Each structure stands twice: as C-alpha cells, then as structure tokens.
Amino acid sequence: MVHTRKNQARLTSAEKRRFVNAVLDLKRRGEYDEFVRIHVEHYVSDGEDGLRVAHMTPSFLPWHRRFLLEFERALQRLDSSVTVPYWDWTADRSPGASLWGSGLMGGNGRRSDRQVMTGPFARSNGTWIITEGETDGDFLMRDFGRPQNPIELPTKATLDWAMRDPVYDRAPWDSTSDGGFRNKLEGWTSGAGNSKWRNHNRVHRWVGGHMLGGASVNDPVFWLNHAFVDLLWDRWQARHPRSAPYLPEKPPGPGKRPLHGRICARFERMPPWDVKPDELIGHRGIYRYA
Ligand SMILES: [Cu+2]
Numbered sequence: 001m002v003h004t005r006k007n008q009a010r011l012t013s014a015e016k017r018r019f020v021n022a023v024l025d026l027k028r029r030g031e032y033d034e035f036v037r038i039h040v041e042h043y044v045s046d047g048e049d050g051l052r053v054a055h056m057t058p059s060f061l062p063w064h065r066r067f068l069l070e071f072e073r074a075l076q077r078l079d080s081s082v083t084v085p086y087w088d089w090t091a092d093r094s095p096g097a098s099l100w101g102s103g104l105m106g107g108n109g110r111r112s113d114r115q116v117m118t119g120p121f122a123r124s125n126g127t128w129i130i131t132e133g134e135t136d137g138d139f140l141m142r143d144f145g146r147p148q149n150p151i152e153l154p155t156k157a158t159l160d161w162a163m164r165d166p167v168y169d170r171a172p173w174d175s176t177s178d179g180g181f182r183n184k185l186e187g188w189t190s191g192a193g194n195s196k197w198r199n200h201n202r203v204h205r206w207v208g209g210h211m212l213g214g215a216s217v218n219d220p221v222f223w224l225n226h227a228f229v230d231l232l233w234d235r236w237q238a239r240h241p242r243s244a245p246y247l248p249e250k251p252p253g254p255g256k257r258p259l260h261g262r263i264c265a266r267f268e269r270m271p272p273w274d275v276k277p278d279e280l281i282g283h284r285g286i287y288r289y290a
Contacts, residue, residue, distance in 0.1 A: 008085035022075040036132040036217040043214030056175040059264040062280035086227035114141035133215020141209030168247040
C-alpha cells in the first residue's frame with residue numbers, strides 16, 4: 001500500500017504521538033543507533049579517500065532516499081500507521097514553531113551545555129541516551145540559530161535558486177561543484193561566513209548541536225529535514241521534465257583522476273544496500289507526499 005508522508009505542521013496530536021512512540025521504541029530496541037552508525041560510516045568527504053556515496057556527491061539524494069525508507073520501514077514494523085513527516089523550513093522558521101513542541105521534537109538546548117530539556121528526546125525522560133558519535137555528554141544537544149554567530153534558516157529565495165537549475169549535478173561531482181541542483185540543495189559553497197552554508201547544510205547549522213556532524217542522526221529532526229529534501233527532488237523533477245533525473249550517467253573513467261572510484265554513477269551500486277541510484281529516481285507505489 002502507498003503511504004503518505006505529511007507536513008509536520010499538519011499532523012494531528014495522535015499522529016505525532018504515534019511517530020514519536022515508534023522512534024522511542026526503535027531506540028529502546030537498539031535499532032535506532034544502527035542508523036546513526038550507518039550514517040557515520042558513510043560520511044566521507046572530498047578530502048578523504050574512498051567512495052563518497054552519501055555526501056558531497058551526486059548520490060546524496062538517492063542514498064538518503066533509501067536511508068529514509070529503511071528507517072520508515074523499521075518504524076512501520078512497530079506501528080504500521082507511521083510515516084516520516086517532513087519539515088518545510090522555508091515556512092516553519094522559528095524556535096516557536098509547533099515542530100519544536102513537546103509533542104514532537106521538543107525544544108532548543110539550554111544555554112549552559114546545549115542540552116535539550118523538553119519533549120520526548122530530553123535526557124531526563126530516560127530513553128534518549130546518545131551512544132554513537134563524539135559528544136560532550138550522553139544527552140541530545142541543540143543550539144538554534146547559533147546565537148554566538150547568528151545564522152538564519154534558508155529562505156524561499158535560496159531554495160528557489162537551487163530549484164531553478166535545470167542540471168542535476170556537474171563535474172567535479174563534489175562539494176565544489178559550482179552549479180547543478182544537487183550541490184545547490186545539499187549546500188556546499190566556497191563562500192565565507194554565513195554564506196558558506198546553503199539549504200540542507202544551513203538547516204543542519206541552524207539546529208546546531210548534534211545536527212552539525214556525521215552523527216546528526218542522533219537528532220530525530222534529521223529525518224524531517226531529509227524528508228523535505230527528498231520531496232524537493234520530486235519537485236525539481238516535475239519542474240524540469242526534460243532534464244536527466246540523475247547524473248552522471250556513466251562512471252568517470254580510470255584516466256579521470258581523482259574522480260575515478262569516488263562517486264556512484266546512475267547504474268552503479270550504492271553501499272550498504274546494493275541498490276543503484278537509477279532504482280531510486282522515483283518512489284511511486286511506495287510513498288507519496290501530501
Ligand atoms: Cu546525511
């Protein structure tokens with residue numbers, strides 16, 4: 001059956017409760033931390049060696065699509081009514097948004113140690129204990145808007161600038177790609193200061209705390225950000241029906257150092273699932289966005 005992912009702002013309190021309970025249940029079973037580990041393991045950047053499958057790479061979108069699906073399936077094994085909601089950060093832009101209420105994500109970290117004190121993921125509730133990734137403590141941390149060096153969530157205009165680009169991605173297919181929808185949405189730039197972070201990356205910066213690094217999955221809002229990013233790939237395809245939905249088609253050849261073996265072309269397999277970007281270009285028959 002096709003399931004529907006909804007905007008978090010339109011969830012009923014019962015839907016929020018069921019989503020949160022399934023996430024907490026997954027955590028108690030030890031399965032949640034497996035998702036944190038997978039994300040940490042696949043966090044390879046330009047400057048490192050090896051295949052970049054998840055970030056700074058064309059397969060940023062299909063890799064996270066599959067990652068979300070795995071997570072959603074795990075939740076649905078516990079409660080078949082649950083789907084991953086999405087956070088439209090061009091609309092819900094303040095710490096007062098219902099997203100951060102105690103029925104869903106809980107609020108900001110406190111000033112002293114950035115520890116989240118409200119909602120289901122507060123350490124004091126006893127379930128949300130951080131075990132994966134480097135942290136100052138075993139509690140979830142957030143630092144909304146980074147008051148010591150303020151940053152805003154991405155604007156509609158910056159998102160539209162990414163959505164307008166008719167080319168999926170461009171060589172050198174990394175964080176320095178100077179055009180192409182993928183990097184404009186993922187958000188790496190050569191800019192300085194606050195202009196360094198755009199769209200998806202800027203959301204991670206704005207939330208702060210655990211959302212900053214490879215262990216960002218420790219903050220459940222990770223999934224709501226990525227569900228919106230996933231929806232944006234759909235919208236981009238609908239807006240550019242004549243564009244290739246994924247690039248590159250073919251892997252860069254052995255002569256093309258340093259690209260060879262660093263990225264996944266359309267028909268190459270993405271670890272850890274043995275699935276090709278091509279198989280994740282659509283999701284009809286699995287889920288839809290409302
Ligand atoms: Cu990621």
